[in-house]
Amino acid sequence: YYYLEDAPRISDAEYDALRARNDAIEARFPDLVRADSPSRRVGAPPASGFAKVVHAEPMLSLANAFSVAEVGDFLERIRRFLGLGEDEPVVVVGEPKIDGLSISLRYEGGRLVVAATRGDGYEGEDVTANVRTIAEVPEAIAAADFPTVFEVRGEIYMRRSDFTALNARLEAEGAKTFANPRNAAAGSLRQKDPEVTRARPLALFAWGWGEVSAMPERTHWQMLQRLKAWGFPVNPRIERITEMAGIARYYEALEADRALLDYDVDGIVWKVDRLDWQARLGAVSRAPRWAIAQKFPAEKATTIVRDIEIQVGRTGALTPVAKLAPVTVGGVVVQNASLHNEDEIKRKDVRIGDTVVVQRAGDVIPQIVEVVLERRPKGARPFAFPTRCPVCGSLAVREVNPKTGREDAVRRCTGGLICPAQIIERLRHFVSRSAFDIEGLGEKQIAAFWRDGLVRRPGDIFRLPARQRAGELKLEEKEGWGAKSIANLMAAIEARRRIPLDRFLYALGIRHVGETTARLLAKSFGTIENLIAALEAARDPDSEAYRELIAIDGIGPVVADALVTFFEEPHNREVVEDLLSEVTVEPVREEERAASAIAGKTIVFTGTLEHMTRSEAKAQAERLGAKVAGSVSKRTDLVVAGPGAGSKLKKARELGIEVLDEAAWRVLIESA
Ligand code: IVH
Numbered sequence: 001y002y003y004l005e006d007a008p009r010i011s012d013a014e015y016d017a018l019r020a021r022n023d024a025i026e027a028r029f030p031d032l033v034r035a036d037s038p039s040r041r042v043g044a045p046p047a048s049g050f051a052k053v054v055h056a057e058p059m060l061s062l063a064n065a066f067s068v069a070e071v072g073d074f075l076e077r078i079r080r081f082l083g084l085g086e087d088e089p090v091v092v093v094g095e096p097k098i099d100g101l102s103i104s105l106r107y108e109g110g111r112l113v114v115a116a117t118r119g120d121g122y123e124g125e126d127v128t129a130n131v132r133t134i135a136e137v138p139e140a141i142a143a144a145d146f147p148t149v150f151e152v153r154g155e156i157y158m159r160r161s162d163f164t165a166l167n168a169r170l171e172a173e174g175a176k177t178f179a180n181p182r183n184a185a186a187g188s189l190r191q192k193d194p195e196v197t198r199a200r201p202l203a204l205f206a207w208g209w210g211e212v213s214a215m216p217e218r219t220h221w222q223m224l225q226r227l228k229a230w231g232f233p234v235n236p237r238i239e240r241i242t243e244m245a246g247i248a249r250y251y252e253a254l255e256a257d258r259a260l261l262d263y264d265v266d267g268i269v270w271k272v273d274r275l276d277w278q279a280r281l282g283a284v285s286r287a288p289r290w291a292i293a294q295k296f297p298a299e300k301a302t303t304i305v306r307d308i309e310i311q312v313g314r315t316g317a318l319t320p321v322a323k324l325a326p327v328t329v330g331g332v333v334v335q336n337a338s339l340h341n342e343d344e345i346k347r348k349d350v351r352i353g354d355t356v357v358v359q360r361a362g363d364v365i366p367q368i369v370e371v372v373l374e375r376r377p378k379g380a381r382p383f384a385f386p387t388r389c390p391v392c393g394s395l396a397v398r399e400v401n402p403k404t405g406r407e408d409a410v411r412r413c414t415g416g417l418i419c420p421a422q423i424i425e426r427l428r429h430f431v432s433r434s435a436f437d438i439e440g441l442g443e444k445q446i447a448a449f450w451r452d453g454l455v456r457r458p459g460d461i462f463r464l465p466a467r468q469r470a471g472e473l474k475l476e477e478k479e480g481w482g483a484k485s486i487a488n489l490m491a492a493i494e495a496r497r498r499i500p501l502d503r504f505l506y507a508l509g510i511r512h513v514g515e516t517t518a519r520l521l522a523k524s525f526g527t528i529e530n531l532i533a534a535l536e537a538a539r540d541p542d543s544e545a546y547r548e549l550i551a552i553d554g555i556g557p558v559v560a561d562a563l564v565t566f567f568e569e570p571h572n573r574e575v576v577e578d579l580l581s582e583v584t585v586e587p588v589r590e591e592e593r594a595a596s597a598i599a600g601k602t603i604v605f606t607g608t609l610e611h612m613t614r615s616e617a618k619a620q621a622e623r624l625g626a627k628v629a630g631s632v633s634k635r636t637d638l639v640v641a642g643p644g645a646g647s648k649l650k651k652a653r654e655l656g657i658e659v660l661d662e663a664a665w666r667v668l669i670e671s672a
Contacts, residue, residue: 020064049192050125053116055104056151056211060121061286062269062293068248071270074292075244081289082277089242091273093220094250096237097293098205099182099264100157101189103131106210107150110141117189121286130189131156133198138231146230151210154232158185159262160332162201181264206232207269219273240273255296259328267295298359301334302372303327305354308339308383312391312421316413320345320385322356322368329360337366341409342385342398351380389413391421394569399511402557416509417457418571424450426509430458434515435507436496440489448478457575458507462497462582465490497583501528504585508576511562520554521563524599524625527587528580535567551600553625598668599625601637604652607645609662620669632657640665 026032065071075090084090104124106114115131116124131137134156158166163181170177178184188200206227217223221240228234239250251268258265272278272290281289307323320339327334337358339345350356350368355375360366389396394415399408413419416426427446431438438461449455454464454473467473468490475481499507502522506515513521525531537545538560549560566572603626605617612620617640618628632639632651639652639659652659660668 050117050127050190052119052123053104053114053126054123055116055121056106058122059102059104059118059124059153059210060283060288062291063287065270065292065294066297068244068251068294071247071251071292071294072244074270078272078277078281078289081281090277091219091221091240091242092247093224093271093273094239094241094247094254095207095269095271096235096254096261096265097267097269097295098155098157098207098235099266100155100185100205101182103127103154103156103189103204104210105131105137105152105154107141107146107152109148110143110146112137112139125190127189129194130191130197133194134202134204136202136204136233141230143230145216145226147213147216149211149213151212152206152227152232153208153210154204154206156185156189156202156204157181157263158188158201159203160264161262162203166201203263204233205235207235215275218275220271220275220278221273223275251294258296259299265296267293269293299329300357300359300369301327301329302355302357303334305350305352305356305368308345308350308352310386310390312389312413312419314422314425316389316396316416316419316422318386318389318396318411318413320383322350324356324358327358329358329366332360334358334360334366337368339368342411343409345383345385349382351376351383353377353380385411387411389415389419389421392419392571394419394571395565397565399558399561412511414565414569415571416511416566417575423456427455427458427461429509430507431461435503436461436499437503438489438496439492440485441492444480445489448480457578459575459578459582461493462579465493498586499583500586501526501531501588504528504583505531508566508572510566512559513562517554517559520552522588524552524555528585532567532576535563538564539568548600551625551627553599553623598638600627601625602627602629602635603638603640604629604632604636604648605640605642606632606648607642609640609642611662611666617665624669 063074065074075092078084078090079088102118104114104116104118105112106116112128112132114126115128115137116126118124132139158181160181163178163184166184167177178187184200185202188197188202191197191200207224209223209227215223217226221238224234224238237254239246241247241250247270254265254268270292272281278288278290283289304325305322306325309321309323311319311321313319320341322337322339324335324337337356339348339350348368348371350371353376355372357369357372358366359369387396388394392413392415394413396411396413398411400406401408413422416422419426424443424447427450428443430436431441431446436458441461446455449460449464454467455461464473468475468486475486476483500522502515502519505513505521505528506518521531525534534545534549537543538549540546546560546564549555549563550557567576598621603621605614605628609617621628626638629636632648632655634655636652636655636657639649639657640662641649641652641659642662649659
């Protein structure tokens with residue numbers, strides 16, 4: 001999952017931590033290793049769109065070390081495995097671990113024949129056509145010492161400077177930008193059209209090899225020198241090291257220069273230099289014993305929180321973002337950091353004016369690690385999270401999960417239909433297939449109408465035909481519109497001036513009111529007026545109206561609260577009224593409403609039923625939202641009486657309670 005998109009949801013550091021925990025658990029409890037464990041996989045399975053390539057030699061992954069000491073342990077394990085004498089040095093090669101994507105370049109007879117991504121390590125994607133457009137990848141090698149079959153393995157990456165320029169270009173074109181150089185490299189390499197890849201500044205560092213017909217060297221170091229001589233770019237910071245002191249020195253030097261390099265480096269790869277030793281060491285599961293990746297810690301810096309801004313997403317979620325005094329973290333200028341949600345701010349107690357430690361863990365959005373309390377300015381007050389939407393002023397609420405009793409972490413704006421942050425998404429939903437189903441009105445058109453001020457709320461859609469006729473819209477002068485598409489759209493709008501209640505309700509996009517719930521509400525209340533009146537009466541959770549609302553089968557407190565909150569909000573009421581001035585909501589036909597005659601009612605069965613058992617009848621009634629009671633009282637709404645009914649029937653008659661025979665009952669429920 002982490003691997004599957006070029007847009008990771010968690011940081012590399014978080015992923016590494018989770019992986020390490022998983023590995024530790026699996027090491028202790030081997031029985032718990034699942035078939036789909038990440039430890040059994042090396043990257044992602046091939047995505048569709050490119051042909052598959054089976055690697056002649058698998059493309060392995062690397063085990064991780066998180067400190068110089070752990071690199072020491074790695075070397076100790078190697079000594080033990082090989083049974084080396086005390087003064088026998090283990091020469092290693094240190095290489096920057098380039099944060100790009102691995103590639104296998106297969107040369108036959110000195111010509112590039114296949115370029116494949118790593119994929120799952122055994123089978124990758126054929127990206128030959130795209131790779132041929134990369135200037136740094138040699139098309140042919142003329143050198144006499146180049147083996148007949150040679151697979152070069154290396155990293156495709158994008159220089160930071162090229163990445164910045166590419167993003168600027170994409171932004172100017174109105175295209176989606178990339179989050180980081182690695183995603184940019186991955187996205188550029190996986191283009192359907194090689195010409196797009198050609199326009200992307202991709203680069204290569206060779207760090208190894210796969211199948212080789214005849215090995216020309218005996219050490220890794222010498223192989224890298226050959227690769228360089230053959231014309232493959234090899235990283236200039238590679239070093240051959242013999243002592244632990246050298247390892248620590250190399251680590252410190254590279255870590256110090258990390259931000260200054262023009263490419264992202266996420267650690268160091270240490271490799272045993274002697275190839276005969278590499279062969280003896282072999283691999284365990286997915287990683288060679290002769291190499292290890294020493295990961296750099298997440299890059300950190302301190303800066304000041306100038307402000308905490310609340311952003312409102314398309315679905316109404318309020319997300320706090322810390323606006324920071326610009327600071328360079330790992331070569332990238334950071335000015336914003338996500339604070340995730342209200343609780344997170346409280347937990348970290350981040351206040352405006354605070355000095356904070358920010359970290360850029362690999363890629364994703366920078367995070368605030370902690371507050372430097374010693375530097376808190378006097379008078380800094382805890383951040384008061386707004387309870388109103390900063391964009392539209394509507395109430396913003398945190399829902400309570402009735403099962404856990406816990407508040408949702410996310411506070412949401414309730415002004416969906418009037419909130420500029422949400423309106424495009426809401427309108428898109430409003431006209432969608434199961435809602436108003438207005439063909440010819442897609443997100444693009446909606447966004448354009450919104451931009452031009454023509455559609456600000458749903459009711460405006462129904463004013464478009466008249467305004468078009470009056471010559472106010474001048475759609476025909478706008479891009480993407482022709483006489484025919486305009487006529488079609490206006491006809492589609494007119495055709496929806498009458499709408500069934502359930503679609504109307506669903507279209508409003510009230511939280512937790514999906515199609516099924518909308519149908520249920522429509523059946524239960526019959527008309528929009530009834531529903532609105534009921535919701536008004538249900539504002540008080542202790543009211544009879546509220547109890548009746550949640551007594552409807554399928555409507556619990558969550559839906560009830562969402563409905564009440566929606567209709568309580570004056571802005572929403574206005575929007576609905578405005579819409580109702582343009583459209584007619586068809587009431588639900590009586591037969592369809594039958595179920596509502598039962599929902600929430602208390603029913604008593606008495607006497608014998610011919611077509612069903614008593615428990616069957618009871619279950620059916622309950623499914624339709626009724627409560628089934630054993631005895632008749634003032635609170636009984638309906639009595640179903642079969643032959644042999646006695647005292648209960650008598651009592652029902654006395655109390656004036658409606659009585660049905662089995663046949664009438666069946667008619668009632670069958671139409672439900
Ligand atoms: S050696 C069997 N060297 O890191 C040897 N890998 O986490 C496998 N990488 O898939 C890899 N720079 O994509 C090696 N100098 C380097 C590297 C490097 C980046 C990547 C490579 C590999 C991943 C393993």
